[in-house]
Each structure stands twice: as structure tokens, then as C-alpha cells.
Amino acid sequence: MIGSEQQRELAANWTRAQPLVFSFLRSAVGTAEIADELVQRVALVLVDKYGQYDPERPFTAWALGVARFELLNYRRQNRTERLMFTADVIEQIASEAEDMGPDLSQMRVVLDKCIKKLSPRRQEVLNMRYLEQHGNDEIAGRLGIGKQSVTVLLSRIRASLRRCIRQSIGVGEEWL
Amino acid sequence: MIPPSIDELIDSYFEGTLNEEGLAELERWLQASRSHRRYFVRRAAFQQYIEQDARNLVLQPEQAEADGDPVEKFDRLLAALEARSGETQLRHLDPDELSPRQQPNKNGRGRPAERRVPPSSPTHTTLSLAGVQIGRGVGGLKVRNLIAAILVLGVSIGLYTWFAEHDEPDVAVQPQPEDPPEPDLSPVVWGQLVALSGEARAEDRPPAKPGETMMSGRWSLLSGYMQIQTPQGASVLIQAPSRFNLTREGAVALDRGRLTANVPQEAIGFTVVTPAMRVIDLGTEFGVEVDGEGKTRAAVFTGLVELQSTPEEHPDRPETLRLQQGYQSVLRPGQALADTLSPVEDDQIPFIRDWWQAMYQPEVEEHCIFLRHPPGPILPRLYESDTTCLMILEASGVELDQDVPGVIQEVKDRSATIEKHSRSPLPAGTRFDSYLVHFDPTASGSQQPDGVQIETTIRFPRPVVGLILDNQALLNTDQWVDGRGYGTDAYKAVTSRVRLGLEDKPIEHADYVALSEDRRSLTLKLSSIEIDQVRVWIKPAPEDLPVSLGE
Known part of the structure; x- marks a missing residue:
């Protein structure tokens, strides 16, 4: 059992590391549901093992190491159920993710403003897709447009948001 | 891209x-x-x-992000849960038990969608978070799972918001700290577009026009060149194709492409940012080139710049290096600055430093030299070499006052052969800039060496509109280059074949001239016994640029 001081440390460390861990897991498995599930497994392991954590080492690297392990476990258990990247590619992604915390923080800061710049209709589409979790069929029905138009519209919204982020940060298309 | x-x-x-x-x-x-x-x-x-x-x-726009101090937030969450310790249970389920595939849950992406649960829900209401459930009214508190759940939830807004909304009297809820003020991202005046040849675009704006005020934001220079001057006097000449961001802070973030900057004392500190480095001017003229992978070349023509980079091996220790006149650094993103320095070789530098270069200087490969200031008419045994051809800009902005007869031809078909005395397709009124390419080894004439032949490709800044290869035609067209023609009847120019497309097989043992599909690249195979001079007419430079031939 870790003490209250360690709990505070762990909370602070995890707050900083979690976006990166999640992004790595999301990169590796694709869908949010599974990434969420794995993030929680990682959190449990971190709590269990925090007493063994060496504060001299970067916490993010430690957390990512745990995430890799949990991911490989998941991959073994679900090998036949879903399409996943090979272990090599997952490892390569993990290696790159380790120092990308500042990139993600920058993105996070400006995204809110970019979303607020969207037209009300586009915000409504985001709402239906990501808050209410409706499929494209249902959104199409609500908006009175075709399903393919919803796909295109969502793609344009995402592209518009990425462009807004790039402009705000001052980076090129290769960045996001 | x-x-x-x-x-x-x-x-x-x-x-x-x-x-x-x-x-x-x-x-x-x-x-x-x-x-x-x-x-x-x-x-x-x-x-x-x-x-x-x-x-x-x-x-919940007012609570969209719990941006407060993470430790304080953690304390609040912990206090809230501890206050409920007699009635709250946290249970970690087997992942299979809550697999989203088995239990499709539209709101179960680890988000606090349980806000929809009405306050009057039964006390056994379960907060499902794809693997971690918080059940109410079951009793007991498993601290390990509690902390893990807080870790999962604490970085998002979920649990805090949920407790706040349910307005439980025994829950210690603190007001959310206000979000920090968001950065002002509206465009600012960055400089003035002094000159433009080609097309420059910013997203969501019409194409730029010379004389316009340039606002901060992302730009693409699709063709040609553009020159922007900052209020402090720094002049930036950008070469297409380039993508860049004029930042609100007055820097240029060059994603890809090539620029040169001429920075007076008043503008010292002017900065170019690339994926690999920051180039900070200390009073100088320098060039920066970025390729598709972010690899950056920074070269100093005069003065001094400071380079900054962040090596991957030591991300916490950025490197700084001062680069002097005559040196360059070629750096990949994440690479350390050490060992990337080398002297600048003139022929290695692809940078265009002024408008004269931008408008008139062709790109030449080995075996040919372009002379910006020609020495005068080419005379036998003067300015000649048996290994190198000379290239000269004879005249600019020439306008034909009559149809031109002879062997000038606008090539239309692949492998077309230019016939002597063919009808000219260049009508009166055609405007062009005229170049002369000369190759005749020093031992030409009676002491003609056998086998001296060079092959080179020249890329012109604009499309070729006419080619003249015949000796008589060269003489006949001197009048259109304002009497400054460098052709002379001392040279015999034998008509050769002109082909379209560089992919064609070379013609063995014969001189030839091949023009690329875009009409800008000319490949010449020249020997001492056939073509000695080629006159090349290209589309003229725009007239409204800050450049003249006399510069």
C-alpha cells in the first residue's frame, strides 16, 4: 500500500503522463473503447507497483513501459479477434511517443478554441457523433442528408480542426 | 506532405x-x-x-477542463470519495466482463456520460467506465481500485463533475479554478509583400498581390519567388515551392522550401524556425533550406547567426552554436549540432539571394558556367575551354518587330527535327529574354581535337519559346538582342535535331538539344565539330519586379 504522500506524487505524475499513455494506446489499438480499457489496466498496475518506482527515472517512460506490457498482453489475448499492428510497429510507435508530451500539450491548449470556432452545425455534428455516439446512419437521418455526406462532413470537420491547430501552433502539414 | x-x-x-x-x-x-x-x-x-x-x-463549457493543480484536484477527488467510503464501492472487473464488444455502451468510453443519470436513480446506480465501475450503496472501499479509478478519472472532468452535479451535501466540492486566458491567435501585421513572381496563397484568403500587407498565418508559395519586408527592415526572399508560417512573434516557421534573409542592424534577432533548428540572426545575410523530412541547411553569406537545436539524446539540454560567414550546417530533426558544420562551397549553395538571380539565373550542371556579367563578345580562343561551356544572358524584355524567319521553331512534336529555312512560328510582338550558350574548345578549327564533347542540362527560370542553332540564323537574330548579341560568324553552327523529353535515348556521336516537357530544361550535347552556339529565348521576366539587367 502506498502512503498518502506517494498517492499525491502518483496523481501528479499520472496527470502529466496520462495523455501520452493514452495516445500511445490509442495509436496501437485504434478504437477508444479498448484504449480506455487498457488505460485503466495500466493505472491499476501503476498503483500496485508505485512502491517500486524509482523517482530518478522519468515517470512517463515508466508508465509507457507498463502500457507496452499491458498492450502486448491484450494483443496475445485478442490475437484472433481484431486487426492489430505487428509487435514491431507497436514498439516503434512506443519509442516515438516517449518524448512527445510537449506536442500533445500544445495541441490540447489550442483545440478547445478551434472547436469553438466551428459553425453551430458542425458543432452539432460533433456532438451527435462523439457525445451521443450516434452512427453515421442516424446522424444522416437527423440531418436529412446521405450517410456518405456525413462521412465526408466529419472528415472535413476533422481536417478543419487540424488546420486550425497547425495554424495556431505554427507547424506544417507533416505535424498533424 | x-x-x-x-x-x-x-x-x-x-x-x-x-x-x-x-x-x-x-x-x-x-x-x-x-x-x-x-x-x-x-x-x-x-x-x-x-x-x-x-x-x-x-x-459543460464552464467546466470543460479541470485545469487546476493536479494535486489539489486529486485531494478533492479523494476527499469526495472518502466522504462516501461507507457507501461507495469501486470494483475492477475482468475486462471481458465489460468488453465493449460484449456490452455496447454508447456512453462507456471512459467518459462521464453518466451525467445523464437522474438524481433520483436507485442507490445501486453504477458508473460504468469501461472496466472500472463505481457502485453506490454496496458498501466497502477498496483503496487500490479507488486510487486507480481516480487516476483514470482524475485527469478528465468526469468524477468531479458528477459529484458536483449531484449536489451531495457531504461531498467537499471546491469551485473550479478559472481557465487560464487563452492565447490571442488573431492575425497580426507581419510585413509587406514587396514583390512576387508566381503564386502565393494563404488558407481561406485570396492570392497575395505585390504591395499588400502580409498578415501572420500560414502561406504556400506555389511558384516563383516572393519578397517580404518586415517593419524592422528584414528582407526575406522565398523560393517556390515553399510552405511557411509567418508567426505572430515575427518569425518565419519554414516547414519546407528555401529562403534567404537580409537583416539590417535594426532587425537583429530575426528568427527562422524549422523542424530541425532555430536560426537567429545576429546581423547578417543567410539562407535556410528545409526538405520534406525536415532536414535543414542553414548557410551564412555574410555576418553571423546563432543556431539552436534540441538533440534527441539530450532533450533537456538544447544546443546553441554560432555560425560564421562562409559556413553552413546541415541538420536533421533531433540531430546534435556538432559535426554538422562545413564550409560553404559556392556551387553547393542553391539559394537565390536577390531578384536578379531569381529572375535570370539558370540552374546549370557541371560542364557549363553561367556568367552574370559577360566579359564581352566571345572571340576565338578567348573565354573558351575544352571542358566547359559558357552561358550568358544577352538581353531581357526583347520584343520581335517582325516574324522571324530561319530555324527558330517552337517544338510541338516529340523528336521533331528543325529544318533549315522552316517557317518561324514566332510572330512579331513575341517577347522574350535571350541567352547564348557557347562551347568551342580552344583547339578548334584546324587543330580540332577529336572526341571533345560535353553533355549538360540547363534549367531556365521560365519556359523556352524559341531555339536558334544555325549559324546564319544566329547572325540574323542578333538585331533582336539590342546589338548586344554575342554570336559571331567565326563559329559554324550545324543544324541538329531537337527532341522533346529528356527520357529519349541520347543520340550517339552527334550533337543534340533536347527540351523537357515543361520547356524549362534543356539538355545539350555539344562537341567541337557541330553545334558551337545555341541561342535560347525564354518567356520574359515580369516587368513589375525590383530588378533590372544592369544590376
């Missing part, structure tokens, strides 16, 4: 609709480059963030 097809694959991947073939293609793309993998991780974060923010925007 990320291919649209890859972006579509990535979208499908995160939407969960990618098939096996698509996954294999995406995997190959990821394995091809580090930058691809980093792009992909950012896309994963982006996808996650828009899913979270769409919810926050609609439901």
Missing part, C-alpha cells in the same frame, strides 16, 4: 472501420519513417481530444 489516402486510412483506423488491407498499407507507411510514426501519435491524441472536447463543449 501526408498523402490524402494515408489520412483516410488513419481516419478509418481511429473510427474502427479499417480493413486488413488498409491496416497493412498503414503499417508499411508507419514503418517507412520516424516522422510518420510521430504524426500518427499526434493523430491519435487529436482524435481522443476532439471526442472529449465535443462533449465538454456541449455539456
